[in-house]
Amino acid sequence: MEKRKMFLPQGVQDLLIDDCLLRRKIEDQLMETFNQWGYMEISSPTLEYYDLFTEPPMLADGDNMFKMIDTNGKILVMRPDCTIPMARIVATKMKNFVYPLKLCYVENVYRIDREQSDQKREFRQAGVELFGVSSVKGDAEILVTAIESLKSLGLENLTVELGHMNFLSAFFESLELEEEAKQQILRLLEEKNITGIQEMAEIHGIQKEKARLLVRLPRMFGTPQEVLSEVKTYLLTEDMEEALEELKQTIEMVEEYGLGECLGIDLGMVSQLEYYTGVTFKGFTKDLGAIILSGGRYDKLLGKFGMDCTATGFAIVVNKLTKALKIQNNIHVPKRKHILILDTQYNIGAVKDAVDELREGGNIVEFCMLEDPDKIREYMVRRQVDELVRIKQDGNIEKIDME
Structure with a gap:
């Protein structure tokens, strides 16, 4: 019988170890900057009602969304945009919160990006939304937060073009x-x-x-x-x-x-997102032919949910930002010391304090599951293990030389 081949759907990808480490570093740094500017994290569900995104002035093209039918016959979509759910949450659950209201998120979005040759279908977005500031101060703060967030990661050659x-x-x-x-x-x-x-x-x-x-x-x-x-x-x-x-x-x-x-300014800037009403912007770097950052003002969106509130915000496409930082060689995850503990004749409880102390220093500490010396050496090389140790009964640590 022919072995069944498993392929990924078009437009999605697996992230292996190094890419996951990079994404975690990038998202942590972005969230740290957002928090420093006073933005608080919230999260919306992956599944939303289709109508939420298709009634004007929502998204321009419902054909780019991934749809399904729930058990009640309602049409659902996998979240194609983060701003609209944020507006829904604010208008229905945070109306009496203190304003100006500053929110941020890191979420996956799902839609077909026909602008790019690879037509990606799953994106990771990190963004902020500022509610209740109608003046240009709000537009300026959003822009500054976006630029500072990207610069905090070492992104170079950034250009942000504004339209209206x-x-x-x-x-x-x-x-x-x-x-x-x-x-x-x-x-x-x-x-x-x-x-x-x-x-x-x-x-x-x-x-x-x-x-x-x-x-x-x-x-x-x-x-x-x-x-x-x-x-x-x-x-x-x-x-x-x-x-x-x-x-x-x-x-x-x-x-x-x-x-x-x-x-810069681009007075011919047009957005596929129909809810924008004022200043809009897009950010990119000459090292990558794709938009990394997009945002703008959407003062009428919350009115669709019965709340009169001005708003502005931006989203960073983490996938594209990661690619740009790789091209510029400006993203590195510091290597932590990796320690492998050789099998001990004592029970784990007897050496627990020593292991905890090693881990508190920020080290990666794991117990060796292998017995064959050659396989241990191979494991150490391929996992880039720095030290092989044995913990004695008294808690002292003995370094082992496998040469």
């Missing part, structure tokens, strides 16, 4: 397009497809001055000074100018923290 959903929405409102045409142009804008945008502008007879800005938007990115200076040469509505002023103030606050060197 109100700038785009105000501009598209001035174009007076049908919804279908608007969505087509937004998709082209997300793809930076200038030719396609030019064709759509001609087809829909967009006024010349507005068409000039529309066609320029895919390339309207760069340093804050460059972009803000250029966009002022176009005809802007009052709402567009207000959004730009918010961007400017947010950037100035981040600069006061000494972190302005990594900031």
Whole structure:
């Protein structure tokens, strides 16, 4: 009979020992930074109702979710996003908590990422959410927390680009397009497809001055000074100018923290997440062609759960962050001293105090389960054991030389 082969589904992966050690180090450091900024950890369930994520202004594409039917006939999904469950928890279970409310999490999310060639389906996200701060102070704090969190791990060449959903929405409102045409142009804008945008502008007879800005938007990115200076040469509505002023103030606050060197602006930034309402941002490093960080303001989301509360936050994709740190050779797990205790003629209780003392020093201490000297030597080499010892009845430790 042919032996059955077991394969992993597309888009998921096993993590072996070294990768698990790296992930633990990264997540612990991120959580430490979050805690230092006053954020408190909570967790949401893996399974949620499908409707939670598909009613506007939730996620844009329900086809990318993993669905199932529960015993009551309700459609469930494996959590495709962390922000929406956080908003649900706050509105239904933490409404009377002290505000501003600072929450953080480390969770798995499950959805098909069609933007990446490998189409990952399971991600590890670490993020924070700030509820109850409507001013640019909240946007600035979220950005600073995100940047500080990544820098605490030694990430280099970080670029964080900012956009503003109100700038785009105000501009598209001035174009007076049908919804279908608007969505087509937004998709082209997300793809930076200038030719396609030019064709759509001609087809829909967009006024010349507005068409000039529309066609320029895919390339309207760069340093804050460059972009803000250029966009002022176009005809802007009052709402567009207000959004730009918010961007400017947010950037100035981040600069006061000494972190302005990594900031840029992308006025053509479009998000697949429909709940964003204000400043949005994406972070990446030139060493990895993928977005590591994303976030922004979502002031209307909690209203879907009956609570009037402003909010902003971000998520870091731990899988991609780990890959970037590996490429930069900036992530290492310090090796702990590894001690192997040779089989003792005394019972474990008699040597327990000595073993506990060794472990209290931060060492890895394990009892040898092998008897053959050659196998013990091989085990020590392959597990990188530093010392082989025997504990005497009086508790003294004797080092053993296996050479």
